[in-house]
Structure formats: C-alpha cells, structure tokens
Amino acid sequence: MDNLIYTLFVCTVAPLILMLLLLQKRSKLIVSYMIIGIFVSLFVSELNTILLGLFNDDMLYVTTAITPISEEIAKAFPVLIFAVLFSNDRDKLLTIAFAAGIGFAMFENMVILVQNIESVSIGWAVVRGFSTALMHGVCTSAVGYGMSFVRKKKKLFYCGTFALLAMSSIYHGIFNMLVQSEYKYFGFILPAVTYIPIVVQVFRNRLLNNKSAVTG
C-alpha cells in the first residue's frame, strides 16, 4: 500500500512538473504551490502514521485533536517561506495558500481512495472532492492572510498567524469530527457554508474597489 501511495505521488506530480516549464509567471506559481501541497500531503500521511502510533492507534482522537494541528502547520510552512523570502503581497499569498490547500486535498483524497478502494463511489468522490478540497483551501488561505503582515507589521504577523493557525486547526477538527460521526452531512456542507460568504465578501470588496477607482 505504501508503494502504491508513492506511485500515485510520482504519477500525479511528474506531469505537473513538466507543465511548469510551459507556464507563465502567475500560473507557474499556482501550479508550483499545488505540487508543494501534494508533497506536504505525502509527508503528512507518513507523519500521521507516526502520530497514530504515539496515541495508541486511537484513530478518532488523533484525527479530531492531533492531526488538524500537524496538517495545518505542515501546509502553512511553504506559504510562510514564500511570505518571508519572496513576497508578502496579500493577493499572491491567498492564491498560493489556496493552491497548496487544494494540492494537499487532492492527494489526500487519492490516498483515501486507494485505502478504501472497495467502498468508494461517485457520490463519495463528489462529496469529498468539494468538501475536503474547500476545507483545506479555506484553512490554508486563512493562515496565508495572517502571513501577509510579515514585513508590514511584525508584531501582528507573529500573533495573527498563530491565532489564525489555531482557528484553522479548530475548523479542520470540527470538519474531521463531523464527517466521522452520524452528523456527517453537516460536515459535508460546512466548507461550502464558510466558502460562500468569503467569495461574496471578495466580490463585494472588488466591486467597492472598482467603484472607488472610477469615482476617483
């Protein structure tokens, strides 16, 4: 099974790396961070196995109280490197953070698919495809927002990023808990419920910005 996961990793990442050479600047950045997200997912799958062993194979406890923290930290790390070394532009950070989250979710879905090949269905794919991808994307973007203060306001960056990391870990924990419980349908709609207001807010802000630019 381990070999299969690594095989999947190579099959997914290799074409994306080849595509990178042909892409323009912004697209290149987005696809790069998707690849990084996939790599982080592979790393986390190994880390989670170790964590599971440390907590006496208590899958429910580990997935609802421990792995949300480890996964959020692992996903945030590449975004932090970008914010510190390259750019702290908020739009760029939110985009690459979302891309890393989506890459992470894509590979996580593949790993779960391989592990539960007998029981998966199209319905499962639709639900996981939308809910998990959105959940990881929203969580990593939230942390990316905090990192945009890395050069502008250092004090705000340290505390804000930590607090946003805490918030996204809780959100991730709620999602993991709901999807494993009898209330799993609430878990499936939770990411959409959070994603829609964010999208509405982003469009509202763009409209306001455009309006103020026109009125001068």
Next chain:
Amino acid sequence: MARNIKRQTAYDIVLNIKIDSFDFRCYYILQYIYNNPHKFILWGGLLNLYLVSNIITCVCAFIGFIFGGIKFFAPRKALYAQMITFAAGCMGFGRLYQIVRILTGGNILGEFQLGVLGVIGSLVFLFSANFGLMDTLADDGSKKFLKYRIIPAAAPAAAVAFYVVFFVFSDIETIPLIVAGVVTAIVSAASYFNLKHLIFPDVDYGVINCLKLYNLLALIFEFLCLAEMFAYIRDYGTLALVTGILTGIVLLIMTPAVERGIKKWTT
C-alpha cells in the same frame, strides 16, 4: 399510531408527566432509548451543563462575529476591529468544536482537545490587536507615562495569582496544568494591554479613550476564560454554565462596543 406512541413517549420523558409508576417510567425510557438512540443522546445532551454553556457562548460569539464581519470587513476599515471580530469568531469555532465533540460522544474535560485552541486563539487576537496596532498609537514610550505602564501589571499579577492558587496548589494532572499555564500566560499578556488602555491618558489621538468600554469588556472576558478553565478542569458544571453565559454576553456586546468607539472617534 406508532408515531403517536413515540411522540407521547418523548413527551413523557422530557416533562415527566402522565406517567405515575416508576417502573412504567423506566420501561418507557428504555423503550425510547432502544427506538431512538440518536434522539436520546441529544435530549441527554441538553441536560448537560457543559453543552448548554457551550451552545450559549457559541451562539453569542457567532452573532458578534457576524456583526463584526458586516461592519468591519470592507476596504479601508480598521484592522483593529477586524482582529477583535476574529477573536469572537475563534471563540465561536472553539465552542462549536466542543459542542460537536459532546454530541458525538467525545470527552471535553479529561484530555487535550482543540476547543482550548479557541480560547487561546481568541486571546492571542485580542493581545495582538492591542500590542500590534493600538499600543504604538497611544504610547510614545516617554517617561511621563511611566506609571501608566506600571499600574497595568496588576492584571497579569492577578492572573498569575489565580493560576498559582487554583491550579498549581490543587491536585491537577500535568496536561491540564500545562494548558492552564499557557492560557494564563496569554491572559496575562492580553490583560496588561487592556488595563493599560483603560487607564492610559490618550492625549495625542484620543482613540483609546473611545475604546474604554471595549477594553473593560475584554478584561472581563479574559478573566472569565480563566474561571471557565478552572470549572472545566475541576468538573464544576454550574460554574461552567455561569461563566459560559457571562462570556457569551461579553462576546455579544464586544464588537458593537468597538463599532461605537470607532464611530465616536471618527465623528
């Protein structure tokens, strides 16, 4: 017919009327659990003081969060107010986690769980808003304000004293003791700035004078967090409920207080 019987049974269990015999009541309760295990967990949960406390705080925190989201999340709005909105949101998410954990049969008392991060995250947001944004506006570091920098140390001193008396000197397990220590450290840092901004004579900008009500509420909230942590660690359900209700009320009026303060300052 079957539905009527079920309805009557649920009604009897909740209100405890119509059934006189104890044996009959036990029979009905067992029959009800057998027929509706999920509903029983829910009804049983409603009697759980921790669940009620978490629901109240969660609803209030989310109302504050939504209010702040509508008022403060437009272009060129104060980042300070956004941080406080995030604090309410973080608390709301923490409470939602604990509600889901209770309803799915998990434990929130004896072991580390992510709900604690809601409190920690919320306190860090409050600390960050004052330390990272507002304090640099008000305090220029000059010697004439030295006493306004010393007096607020009373708040962290009180938090540490609370921790020593109620946590260190009582038989508490190591992990809850560490978690309470982390919360106390953040409460200390956040409460210092809230008390400072409550007494500081903001002569240059006047913004802190307009935010005194918010700073008072934040200070109360921080100490309520400590009291609630004590209630959770010692398993005092009633205290948890009281602190949960008070925390909810404070969170409910915190973002409107910030909005009022900012409006007062700008007009």
